[in-house]
Amino acid sequence: MQSNDRQMPASDLDAPMPSKRMVLNMGPSHPAMHGVTRAVVELDGESIVQMKLDIGFLHRGFEKSCESVTWNQCFPYTDRLNYVSAIMNNVGFALAVEKLCQLEIPERASWLRVIGSEVHRICDHLTLIGAMGMELGAMTVFLYAIEARDLLWDRLTELCGARLTSSYCRIGGVARDMPEGWDQKVIQSLDRVAELREEINGLLARNRIFMDRTQGTGVVTREQALEFGFAGPCLRASGEPWDLRKASPYLVYDRLDFDIPVGANGDNFDRYMMRIEELRQSDRILRQCFQKIGPGEIIASDPRYVLPPKPEVYGTIEGVMHHFKIVMEGIKVPAGEAYSYTEAANGELGFYVVSDGGGRPYKLGLRAPGWPMTASLPHIMKGKLLADLIPTFDSINMIGGEVEQ
C-alpha cells in the first residue's frame, strides 16, 4: 500500500475482524485420543487458548476389585493396567508384595522376570512408534512396528501362554520356565526386530514431515518435567538422567551393562528418539540376560506364600493343607504397608500396598507412570497449535488402562 494511504481515515475494510473462539470437543471416541479421553479445546484460529482434559471413561475399578480377591488373583488385574507391557506391571506388583512379606526369590526367577520385562518394554516402545507414525500419516511405519511386535508376542506365547495379558509372575517367582531352545528363538526374533527398527528409524528420523511436526513441539523443560512429576523416557528427554534401573537397581539390573539415553530439548522428537535408543538398549540387555542366566528354581519354596509342588500336594498332608489354605483364603501377607517402584516402559510404576494380615489386599494404590504426563497436557498445550496436540499425545504414551485404573 502507498504511504499516502495511511493519512486517510481507516475504512471498515481495514478494521481487524473480530474472531470468536471456537470450543472443539475431541470426544471420548476419537482415533487420536489414546484409550478414551475427552479433550475440550478452546481455539483461537488454530491455537489452543485453553484445554480441559476429561478422563474416567475407562475407569474399571482396579483398586476396589483387587481388594475383593486374593493376592495371587490380583495378577490379571495388574496385567490390564498398562496393557502393552503387562509383564512389567506383574513384576511391579510382585515386588511390592514380596517386599512386605520379606520374601527372597530365586535368582533364575529374577532373570526370567527381567527377560519378560525387557521383551514387553520393546513391545511398548514399538507400539508407541507405530502409533506415532500412523497418526502423523506414516502408515507403513505402523505396519512394520506391528509386525515386529507380533514376532515378539509369538515368543511370549511360547513362554507364558498369552500374547498380551500374560499374568506371568507369581508371589515368589514366575509361573513357568523357559521352554527348550527358547533363547535361540528369541535372539533370532530380536535380529529381525532390529532390522525392522532400523528401517522404521530410517523412515522417520530424517523425514522432513516428521521432523517438522515433532521438533520444537510439545516442549517440556527440565524444571517443568520434574514439577509435573514426569518419569521415564519423557523425563529423560527433558534432560534429567533419572532411571530407576540405575538409581536403585532391583532384580538383577545391577549385573547388566546398559546405557541410559538422555535428551536435550524435551520436545516430541526427543521423546521419539528416546524410545528408539531404549529399543537398542533393551536388545542389548536381553542378549546379556541369555548369556548370564543360570539354572535354578523359578519360584521360592516358602510354603506360606507359594503353592507347594504337585507331587507334595498329592502325596503329603502338609502339602494338601498348604495348597488348600493358599488357594481358598489367599496367602497371609503380614500386616503393614510398603511402596515399591520399578522402571516401567513409561516411567516409575509404583505400588503402595497395605495389608491387614489377611488373604486379600487392604489397599492397593497404583502410581501410574502415564498419570503425571497426561495431567500436564493442558499446561503444556497452552498457546500451541491444535496440530501439535496429536504428536504430543502420542509421544507422552498415555495408556488408558493405567491412567484410568
Next chain:
Amino acid sequence: MSGELDIVPGITTRREEATGVLQKLVSRGLGWARKNSLWQYPFVTACCGIEYMSVMSARYDFARFGAEIPRFTPRQADMLLVVGTINIKQAPILKRIYDQMADPKWVIAYGVCASSGGFYDNYATLQGIDRIIPVDIYIPGCPPRPEQVLDGLMLLQKKIENQNHKLIDRQPAPVEPGRP
C-alpha cells in the same frame, strides 16, 4: 446361531417368506455385497484395542474380508466394533454412536468386557453392551486371539448373507418415545 436362518422351507405360506425369485436374487446379491464390504467403526477403549491393531495389520489381515478401512464416523460406517471395556460413564456415548449409525448396521462385541463385563464386576463397569444396544456377534477372549476375531467376522458374514435384504425398505424405523 445361524441355524434357523439356513433352513429354507420348501413350501411357504406367509407372505414375507414367499418372496419371489427376483426378490430372492436381490436379497442374495445385496447380502453378498454388504457382507464383503463392511465398513467398521472401531469403538476402541482398552486392551482389546491393542490386539485389534494386530488384527488390522499385515499378518492377520482384516482387510482381506472386505472390512478394509476403519471409518471413524458413525455416519459412514455400518459395523460397530465395540472393542474393550465399556464403563457406565462411557455407556451414553456408545448408545449415541449406535443411534447415529444408519441402517443396516451390525454390532460385534469384541472381547469379554464388551460381551459381559469381563471380570470387572464392580461399581464402574457396564456388564455387557447388550444391556444398551443389540449385539449380533460376541467374540469372547481376554483379549481374543486374532484368529478368533477373524472367525467372528466370518460368522457375521454368514449371518449377513442369510438375512433378508431389500432394495427399498418400506418399514418405518422404530421411534423411541421421547427422542426427537
Next chain:
Amino acid sequence: MSKAVIAALLERFPDAVYQPYVGVGGDACAFVQKDRIADVCRFLRDDPAMDFKMAPYVTAVDYLGANPRFEVVYNLVSTSKNHRVRLRVKVPEAELSVPSITPIWRGADWFERYCLDMYGIQFPGHPDPRRLLMYDEFVGHPLRKDYPLKGRQPIIPEREIDDLFRGPGPAGRS
C-alpha cells in the same frame, strides 16, 4: 541417606512431624500433622539438601473402624539426591480436609482430585476441585470401605438380562 531427611524434618518441624519409623525394606517414613503438611512439603522442595523437586505420589487409605479414619500418604522422591521419604497424614472423618500441595508441585493436581473423588477428602487451595474419574451424577465415594463393590449407578436405562451366573460366587462372595 533417607534417614537424614527424617532427622532434618524432626529438627526443623518438631511439633508437626512425629513418630518416625523405618518401614519394611528400609523406607524412611514419618507421620505429619494434618495442618502443617504444606509447610513441610515446601521445605522439602526448597531446601537444597532435601531437593524433592519431583511431584510426589499422593494416595489415601480408608482404615474403617480406626479413628482417625482416613490417612493420606505422600511418597516423595528426589532425583538429584536419590533419596525417598514417605509422609503419612491422619485425617479424621469429622474434618475431612488437608491443605493442598498443588501450589507447590503442579503435578500433585490429579492425585488430589483422585483422593477427592474416591474418598471424599477435600483439599482447600486446590485450583480445580472436581471429580476426576467418576461421572458427576455419581453419588458417594467408591473406594471407601463402606461403599459396596457392585454399587452400580447407571445413567442410561439398561436392559436387565436374566443371567444364570450372576449369583453369589463359589466362595460365598457376592
